[in-house]
Amino acid sequence: MSNSHLFLPSGFIRTPLQNGLGRYIPQLQRITIKFCKSHGGSRGVRDFIESDLMEFAKTNPGTVVYLKPRRHRSPCMVAEYLNGEREYLSCHEFSRDEVYKWLSYMCTRSGIPVMRFRKYQHTDYPTIQGVWNPFTHQAPEINVAEFPHEVLSKPINHGPTATEQLIEIFKKTQLEDPANKPPN
């Protein structure tokens, strides 16, 4: 189960210009919808333009929508993003809902090319308390200790474990019970 056979580039999740940290800026700069006014392959696009396009334009005032009717060519949409990337999608024989679906997909993307995310989180500050090193949590006494040392040379005494404590408690109750038993 490896990803080496994929040609898809991989990377860590990121966003252009710390988007969202201060304010959220929709990254879709403009979208150009090219279609034919009469050919059947553009029917879905034409239906979308007649019905859902105005609502889309109103809900995304930060995106410029260009309509480009081109004769005898199949429909397509080209999305341009704020970081300069362009995305081309052919809309040939799409239904009206499919056009809407793909358009809203374009809206939610930043221009960063599609890639496999290695992790779904990223931080610029991976450690707060500091990375562990062998000197972390070491008692300062080891600096001036002469080995072999009385305390430090012995294994660390953690005290009785929870299991041992439970066994002790059980044994105590066992010792009490036979003493309280009436003689047969």
Add this chain to the structure above:
Amino acid sequence: MVLDTAVYCSRLTAAVNVISKRNFKAHWVAPTLRELQRRKVIEEDRGGGPKIFHRSTFLEWNYDAEIFAFSNRLGEKFNDSSLRAALTHKSYIERETARLSDIGVESNLQFQDNEALAQKGGEIMSKFINGYLRAVFTQVPEELIRAMHDFLTSNPTLETVAKHIGLGDLMLCADFPCKTETYVKSFKAVVAALAESSGEERARIFVQDLVITQLYGQDVNELWNPVDPIGNLTAILKREGKAEPEFRLIRQAGSNSILAVYYVGVYSDKNFISEGAGESLEVAKEMAAREALKKFFHTEDSMRALPFGRQLKNIQSKIAQLENQPNVPLSEWISPKIMSAVH
């Protein structure tokens, strides 16, 4: 708006990502495509890269719509005249008047350039940045504030911000591809235009959201470091009336090898201040002094995260107040607790 195509075309790299579908092309199409590709490569090599055109030369271009979208994208309201002036450069006006006079048309163009706006924008942006830095980094000496301010107002930083809000296609300038200075000037002018249109408060929030967020992910201690940390530490402790700093070796490992590590701790009157590690005793000593200064200034690696966006609502008045009050310089720095006890 008709723009000169010949000027707005240059040779650079352009990429289009295709959401691919399964295609079928017959086998006899391949030689034609191969030949076309060969000719394209020769043409591009001769010209120095594929041709690039300014977005305004495309048939689908509506400058008014682009300006409308620009202000909505940022969530700000601009005066139309201010914004257009902020995006117009002197070089563009000069070129247009020269072109019209060449044709013979009398030019009474009503364009206003962005020189004054850029100047004003630069000043107020500096003011807002300083206010934020002094309000968030309260214990930090003025030299570090200046270093952070210089980083945020540097040309590369502002150019990145300007490019990523879409100014590249909106600017009216004679150079294409646009120079760094053009981007920076446009951005500063946009800040000034926003202050004119919506007020200083909104311009402050704009600068905080777009420029100061570039500080996220930067290590502030890499932007500025005092030249003599041990001397500075001694001076600060002396000013506070505490004992001289004493450096003691805490830990060491591998002292005979290349990968030697020494941990040196700084103590003042037997009170532990900080420790630092290094590959030699001198380096470890300097690192310990640096850590002590970081501790005083509250710029350790474990310092509080920088506030942005909604988290700034409560300290906006404090930011506005501190815009004109520089922090204490390093030569006079003293811990605030001692300062408040003295005063």
